Amino acid sequence: MKTAFIRDGILLRSILVTILAFCLVGVVTVAYTMQSARAQAEAQSRERIEQLLDTVQSTLRVAGFVKDRELAREVAQGLLSNPVVLRVTISESGNQLVDLARGGQPPSGEIQAGSLVRDIHSPFVDGEIIGAIRLTPDPDVIERQIRTEIVDRTWQLVWQLALIAGVMVVTLLAFVIHPITSISRELHRMKAAAGDRLRIPAGHSKTEIGRLVTDINVLADDLVRAIDEEHALRLKQELDEQKYHAIFDNAESGIFLIERNGRVASWNPALARLLGIARANEFTGQLVLLDLPWSEPTAIGMLIERVFVTGEAAERDLMLQRPDRTHFWLNIVLSPVGDDLLQGVAHDVSAHK
Amino acid sequence: MLRALLALLILSAHLVVRAEPVVVMRAQTAESLSHEAVTNIFMGRFRALPSGTPAQPIDQPRDTPLRAQFYQRLVNKDQAAVNAYWSRLHFSGKATPPLQATSEDEVIRQVLRQPGGIAYVRRAQVDSRLRIVFELPP
Numbered sequence: 001m002k003t004a005f006i007r008d009g010i011l012l013r014s015i016l017v018t019i020l021a022f023c024l025v026g027v028v029t030v031a032y033t034m035q036s037a038r039a040q041a042e043a044q045s046r047e048r049i050e051q052l053l054d055t056v057q058s059t060l061r062v063a064g065f066v067k068d069r070e071l072a073r074e075v076a077q078g079l080l081s082n083p084v085v086l087r088v089t090i091s092e093s094g095n096q097l098v099d100l101a102r103g104g105q106p107p108s109g110e111i112q113a114g115s116l117v118r119d120i121h122s123p124f125v126d127g128e129i130i131g132a133i134r135l136t137p138d139p140d141v142i143e144r145q146i147r148t149e150i151v152d153r154t155w156q157l158v159w160q161l162a163l164i165a166g167v168m169v170v171t172l173l174a175f176v177i178h179p180i181t182s183i184s185r186e187l188h189r190m191k192a193a194a195g196d197r198l199r200i201p202a203g204h205s206k207t208e209i210g211r212l213v214t215d216i217n218v219l220a221d222d223l224v225r226a227i228d229e230e231h232a233l234r235l236k237q238e239l240d241e242q243k244y245h246a247i248f249d250n251a252e253s254g255i256f257l258i259e260r261n262g263r264v265a266s267w268n269p270a271l272a273r274l275l276g277i278a279r280a281n282e283f284t285g286q287l288v289l290l291d292l293p294w295s296e297p298t299a300i301g302m303l304i305e306r307v308f309v310t311g312e313a314a315e316r317d318l319m320l321q322r323p324d325r326t327h328f329w330l331n332i333v334l335s336p337v338g339d340d341l342l343q344g345v346a347h348d349v350s351a352h353k
Numbered sequence: 354m355l356r357a358l359l360a361l362l363i364l365s366a367h368l369v370v371r372a373e374p375v376v377v378m379r380a381q382t383a384e385s386l387s388h389e390a391v392t393n394i395f396m397g398r399f400r401a402l403p404s405g406t407p408a409q410p411i412d413q414p415r416d417t418p419l420r421a422q423f424y425q426r427l428v429n430k431d432q433a434a435v436n437a438y439w440s441r442l443h444f445s446g447k448a449t450p451p452l453q454a455t456s457e458d459e460v461i462r463q464v465l466r467q468p469g470g471i472a473y474v475r476r477a478q479v480d481s482r483l484r485i486v487f488e489l490p491p
Contacts, residue, residue: 059441062438062441062442065396065397065398066396066397066398066442066447066448067398067447068442068445068447068448069447070444070445070446070447071441071442071445071447074445123396123428123438124392124396124427124428124429124430125389125392
C-alpha cells in the first residue's frame with residue numbers, strides 16, 4: 001500500500017510536477033541567463049579595456065606629444081601584461097610609434113575587427129588630437145571569461161531553483177500531503193454509523209483542510225440521519241402491510257382482483273371458502289371468473305364489460321353452482337382499479353333469496 | 354585725492370604689464386611664433402623653429418614666479434605638473450627639458466649667445482638686443 005501510495009499518491013505527483021516545472025523554468029531561465037551573461041561579460045571586458053586605457057591615458061598623451069617611442073613601448077608592454085590585451089598599436093599623426101602583439105604574431109584581420117580605437121589628445125591643448133591607440137582584445141581570453149561567468153551564474157541559478165523546489169516539496173509534504181494522508185487513512189477506517197468522525201489535523205482548524213474535514217463530518221451526520229429515517233419508515237411500512245394483510249386475510253367478504261380477460265389475479269381466503277377453491281398461494285393453474293359454473297354464464301361477463309366501459313362500480317346478484325350440485329347466490333360488486341384491473345367483493349346472499 | 358588714486362591705478366597696471374612674461378629671441382631673428390609653436394618648443398615636441406633653425410629653449414631659474422606664470426599661461430599647468438611631465442620623459446631621453454639658467458641675466462645671455470635661443474623674460478627686460486616673437490594671451 002505504501003508503494004502504491006508513493007506511485008499513485010499526491011506526493012509523487014506533486015514532486016514530479018514541481019520538478020518538471022522547475023526544470024522547464026530552469027531551462028528557459030538558464031537560456032536567458034546565458035544570453036544576458038554573455039552580453040554582460042562582453043560589456044565588462046570592454047569596460048575593463050576602457051579602464052586600462054584610462055589608466056595609461058596621461059602617459060600616452062605625453063608619449064604621443066613628444067613622439068617618444070620608448071615611452072610608447074613601455075605603455076604598450078604595460079597594457080600587454082593584461083591577459084585580455086592581444087595587440088597594442090600607438091600612432092602619432094599617422095606615424096606608428098609602436099606596434100606590439102602578444103607572441104610577436106599580429107592577429108588575423110577578423111580579430112582586429114574587434115579592436116578598440118581611442119584618440120590621443122594633446123596634454124596641453126584642449127581638443128587637439130595628436131594620435132590614436134588601437135587595442136585589440138584577445139577573443140579566446142574573453143570567451144573563457146564569458147564561459148566562466150556563464151557557468152558560475154548557471155550553477156548559482158540551478159542551486160537556487162533546486163533549493164526553492166526542495167522547499168516547495170517539503171512545504172507541500174508538511175502542509176498538504178501529510179494532513180490529507182492522515183484524513184484519507186481515518187476516512188478509510190471510519191464507521192460513520194457507529195459514530196466515528198474525522199479529526200481535524202493539528203494546525204488546520206482554520207485552513208481549507210480543516211473546512212474539508214468539518215464538511216465531511218457534517219455530510220456523515222446527514223447520511224447517518226437519512227439512513228435512520230429510512231429505516232424507521234421501512235419498519236412502519238412493513239407494519240402497515242401486515243395490518244392490511246390481516247384485514248384482507250381475515251375479512252368475511254370475498255375480495256379479489258380480476259383482469260380485463262376475466263382472470264382472477266388475487267383473492268382472499270374468504271373467496272376461496274365461498275367458491276370452494278384453494279387459497280391463492282396454494283392454487284395451481286389459472287382461476288378465470290368466466291369459467292366458473294354460473295347459472296347465467298354471460299351475466300358475469302356483461303358485468304365486467306360494463307364496469308370497464310363506464311368506469312363506474314356496478315353490482316349484481318348471480319347464482320353459482322357448488323361442486324355438490326347445490327346452488328347459492330353471490331352479490332358481486334366490481335369497482336375499477338386502474339385501466340385493466342377491477343376489484344371485486346363477493347357476499348353470499350342466499351339467505352336473502 | 355581722486356587724481357592720486359587714478360595715478361596709482363595707472364602705475365600699478367603699468368607695473369603689471371611690465372612684469373608679464375614675453376617670449377624673446379635675438380633681435381636679428383625674423384621668426385614670429387604661434388602659441389602652438391612655442392608650446393611645442395618648450396614642451397619638447399619639436400626642437401626647431403618654423404624656419405628650420407634648431408631651437409634651444411631656455412628656462413628661468415627654478416621656483417621663480419616668472420617661470421610659474423609662464424607655464425600657467427602657456428599650457429595651463431602649474432609647476433608641479435610640468436615637473437611631473439618632464440619626469441615621465443626623463444628616463445627615455447627622447448625629449449629633454451629646456452636649458453636651465455641660473456638667473457634672469459643668464460637667460461638673456463644664453464638667448465644672445467646662440468641663433469636658436471628662445472626664452473621667456475619679463476617685458477621690462479626686453480631691450481634692443483632682443484625681439485619679442487610671441488606674446489602670451491591675457
